[in-house]
Amino acid sequence: MRLWPKMLIHKIMLCLFVSGFLTVGFIYLLAFLMGPPKLAGDQSTIIYDNAGAVIGEERGTHTSTWLELDDISPIVIDATIAIEDQHFFEHSGFDYRRIVAAVLKNATSLSLKEGASTLSQQYARNLFLSPEKTWSRKFKEAFYTVRLEMFYSKEEILEGYLNTIYYGHGAYGIESASFYFFNKSVMDLTVAEASMLVGIPKGPTYYSPLNNEENATERQRLILRTLLEKEILSEAEHTAALEEKLVYSITPEDPGPAPYFRDHVLQEASILLDLDPSTVRVGGYHIHTTLNSDFQQQLEADIRNTIQDGSDIETSAVSMDPYSGAVVAMVGGRDYRKSTYNRAVHAKRMSGSTFKPFLYYAALHYGYTASTQLMSKPTAFAMEDGKVYQPSNFNGYYANEPITLAQALALSDNVYAVKTNMYLGPEKLIETAEQFGLKGNFPAVPALALGTASVSVEDMTVAYGMLANNGRSISVYTVEKISDRNGKTVYEKKQDKAVQVLDPKKAFILTHLMTGMFDVEMNDYTAVTGSSIANNLTRVYAGKSGTTSSDSWMIGYSPSIVTAIWTGYDDNRPMQIVAENSYAKEIWARFMEAAHEGQAQDVFAMPSGVVGLPIDPTSGKRATPDCTQSRIMYFEKGTEPRDYCTEHEYEESEDDRGLFEKWFDVFF
Numbered sequence: 001m002r003l004w005p006k007m008l009i010h011k012i013m014l015c016l017f018v019s020g021f022l023t024v025g026f027i028y029l030l031a032f033l034m035g036p037p038k039l040a041g042d043q044s045t046i047i048y049d050n051a052g053a054v055i056g057e058e059r060g061t062h063t064s065t066w067l068e069l070d071d072i073s074p075i076v077i078d079a080t081i082a083i084e085d086q087h088f089f090e091h092s093g094f095d096y097r098r099i100v101a102a103v104l105k106n107a108t109s110l111s112l113k114e115g116a117s118t119l120s121q122q123y124a125r126n127l128f129l130s131p132e133k134t135w136s137r138k139f140k141e142a143f144y145t146v147r148l149e150m151f152y153s154k155e156e157i158l159e160g161y162l163n164t165i166y167y168g169h170g171a172y173g174i175e176s177a178s179f180y181f182f183n184k185s186v187m188d189l190t191v192a193e194a195s196m197l198v199g200i201p202k203g204p205t206y207y208s209p210l211n212n213e214e215n216a217t218e219r220q221r222l223i224l225r226t227l228l229e230k231e232i233l234s235e236a237e238h239t240a241a242l243e244e245k246l247v248y249s250i251t252p253e254d255p256g257p258a259p260y261f262r263d264h265v266l267q268e269a270s271i272l273l274d275l276d277p278s279t280v281r282v283g284g285y286h287i288h289t290t291l292n293s294d295f296q297q298q299l300e301a302d303i304r305n306t307i308q309d310g311s312d313i314e315t316s317a318v319s320m321d322p323y324s325g326a327v328v329a330m331v332g333g334r335d336y337r338k339s340t341y342n343r344a345v346h347a348k349r350m351s352g353s354t355f356k357p358f359l360y361y362a363a364l365h366y367g368y369t370a371s372t373q374l375m376s377k378p379t380a381f382a383m384e385d386g387k388v389y390q391p392s393n394f395n396g397y398y399a400n401e402p403i404t405l406a407q408a409l410a411l412s413d414n415v416y417a418v419k420t421n422m423y424l425g426p427e428k429l430i431e432t433a434e435q436f437g438l439k440g441n442f443p444a445v446p447a448l449a450l451g452t453a454s455v456s457v458e459d460m461t462v463a464y465g466m467l468a469n470n471g472r473s474i475s476v477y478t479v480e481k482i483s484d485r486n487g488k489t490v491y492e493k494k495q496d497k498a499v500q501v502l503d504p505k506k507a508f509i510l511t512h513l514m515t516g517m518f519d520v521e522m523n524d525y526t527a528v529t530g531s532s533i534a535n536n537l538t539r540v541y542a543g544k545s546g547t548t549s550s551d552s553w554m555i556g557y558s559p560s561i562v563t564a565i566w567t568g569y570d571d572n573r574p575m576q577i578v579a580e581n582s583y584a585k586e587i588w589a590r591f592m593e594a595a596h597e598g599q600a601q602d603v604f605a606m607p608s609g610v611v612g613l614p615i616d617p618t619s620g621k622r623a624t625p626d627c628t629q630s631r632i633m634y635f636e637k638g639t640e641p642r643d644y645c646t647e648h649e650y651e652e653s654e655d656d657r658g659l660f661e662k663w664f665d666v667f668f
Helices: 006-034 076-084 096-109 119-128 135-151 154-164 174-182 191-198 211-230 234-244 259-273 278-283 292-306 352-365 405-411 416-426 428-437 445-449 457-468 506-517 579-593 659-667
Strands: 045-048 054-058 286-289 314-320 325-329 373-376 400-405 481-482 489-492 542-547 551-557 563-566 608-615 631-636
Touching: 006 096, 006 428, 045 259, 045 400, 054 259, 076 119, 076 135, 076 154, 076 191, 076 211, 119 135, 119 292, 154 174, 174 191, 191 211, 191 234, 211 234, 259 278, 259 325, 259 481, 259 489, 278 457, 286 551, 292 314, 292 325, 292 579, 314 579, 325 542, 352 405, 352 416, 352 457, 352 506, 352 542, 352 551, 373 405, 373 416, 400 405, 405 416, 405 506, 416 445, 457 506, 457 551, 506 542, 506 608, 506 631, 542 579, 551 579, 563 579
Parallel strands: 045 286
Antiparallel strands: 045 054, 286 481, 314 325, 314 563, 373 400, 481 489, 542 551, 551 563, 608 631
16 A cells, blocks of 8 residues: 655645635634624514504523623622633633544544533524534634634623523523522622523533432532632532522513513514514514404413313413404413413314314215214214214213204214214315415325324314305415514514315304204204303304314314414323313303403304205204294205105194084094
């Protein structure tokens, strides 16, 4: 093997050295030309409701209480430098000794666990960069570090770091963390409390005493030992800190109005502006939204007043204008301080019987009417794979005789639904669901009619909204207008032209069928599914409830508002407490009644080509004066029943005849 000449090796090394020197020189020159970066980010972004009232001020990763370095406890400063960056006042942004040590340690352990970031690097990373771990981000981090060190003193950098670093649980900055964990200012912290807080930023989840007290205590002891070794603490102070029992007085910052909605607004705004959400937060924007604050407060109050204290069941809700697609209220969970996960938008849950309206919309296309009858009794369906599928009704109740589509929807008969799905074919139901804007890997199985599809609350709100607006497309949104810090409008919502997606006649007929769940006159072998809240409703609504072992839904609408409520457990455990199955309906009823208070009665507009007739709900035929019950039902012209009900014709009883007639029968 031929060895490279020494001269060539020297030239290569010289080229690499010169290239490296020029690259570093270029970075410093560019940093100088760009000038000093901002230490506290840009302006706060303000979010407004639909009436122009402020509902939020977003500060990104910056504390709302910026402290000068002189106002921060010396023990916090000393402990931070001792554990995070011992050579902070000696290096120029990069601790090359730590970098070399970290490289050697990672090489021997065959890992990348050992880091060597200085406080300046951490500050640059948190102030300017997104959290992804890439080489480009590492380069940017180095560049911003150079700029910080070039234009600011060590004291200014340290002050900025302590005011912006993340301490977990939504607390940015040492003052916010101090109040969150101990409900006191940073200047009032004991040595033990300060050393506990200082240990958290290395891994806010891993080292938070609220998440893992063992890890947090171990790191606190390391910090206290380091302070002792550096003679910042005396033996007595060290011992006292170790022996002090910490008492946490958790005082999370009030998230403010509609926190889940505001998070969703920021996500939507970031897409509209093609910016990172963190950039939008500190961009000084003014974002005007669709939120009706009165509706939002009402929805949150109804949830609090309905769900029992102590229950850890979760809920989510969306209320929307079905014509514009504007979200007027949104709840993503019961307590934003415990969980920022927006279940209304991101969670996919089994829909249960709330999926049935899509099935019956398809059925109306294939010849069904409100009067179409199918047998309601225990039924076993033979599958193509040789297996047998036998759906069951709630509580095992069956009519054991034919029932109409109107009854099947009002009573939520499962056998009727599965028979219809088998008749149409499950693929037809999937196609129809897609017409309603629902997309997913839906199973083409008979049970899909009973809601085995997993969907989001927001998507179901939009789907039902299409029925409320007579079948037109909906683009759901939360942002009306965005202006920049100078007042210039950079985005304004233009109302999308609605496309007629559904047949308006069938949408209206289905809507009226869905009012039956609240009509106790439709009670039969079991009560209508909305009977528990029917007496609390003062106007006509259309809707459908749905229940699985771990999910409870109520979705319904008036001509002006559509609202979906979901309740269940995040871990999908079964709802075993009876009251839990009624929460969604109760919240929905309370909210819808309050949202319509003071408004004139409104009705669903009937399109041309539809006729309404009094129908006997049991026979599905035209009602007569002899029928004990009748209900106006709607049909496309030409499909209405021709026959009159004969099941309740008057039969003369023995007691109805006179004395003469009775004696006449005896003798003659």
